[in-house]
Amino acid sequence: MQKFMLNITASSGEFYQGDCESLTLPTGDGVYGVQAGHSPVLVALHMGILQFTVNGETRDVLVGDGIAEVTPTFVLLLVDSAERPEDIDRNRAEAARIRAEERLQHKQSMHEYYQSKIALDRAMQRLQTAAKYKR
The missing domain is CATH 1.20.5.440 (ATP synthase delta/epsilon subunit, C-terminal domain)
Known part of the structure; x- marks a missing residue:
């Protein structure tokens, strides 16, 4: 599966930066899926569970409100907060x-x-x- 670069930055600092195979974002209209080669778009994020897949392993992250900039090869997420469920x-x-x-x-x-x-x-x-x- 093709990969793209993912950067998740919370107000407290960088949470994750690395390759990603797929990504689902929590939005006001439900979840929004992203894969490599996605058309460029800006997406408003709402607090909820974000899921991303790295090397076949899906990781869940609770994120606060924010914004996502999606390009065919890179996704930048700027969020109020980001934490792993097990860290809550x-x-x-x-x-x-x-x-x-x-x-x-x-x-x-x-x-x-x-x-x-x-x-x-x-x-x-x-x-x-x-x-x-x-x-």
Whole structure:
């Protein structure tokens, strides 16, 4: 199978750079598949599970919102966050969920409300991912 170069960069730094055989991206419209030779496109990413295949092995990564630049030979992903499901700390994610729910119960500005909602969504996604991968 043909390969392309994949670069996943989170706000904390480079997460992965190397060859890739196939890639599925979480978008607002569902998953978006990419293989070598794909037409150039920019894709908005939503928090969810990204899957990429290297040497026949599929790897899963929980990514935050971001953007993907796809070319026939290279894919660049710029995301808020990226972590392996096995690295998710369930206790920390549960504490974040509780804090976000408590903040949502208090009177807030619209900006604070949306920040709390995003934090809750992120914590819930992390908990669901950790449960799915049995950590």
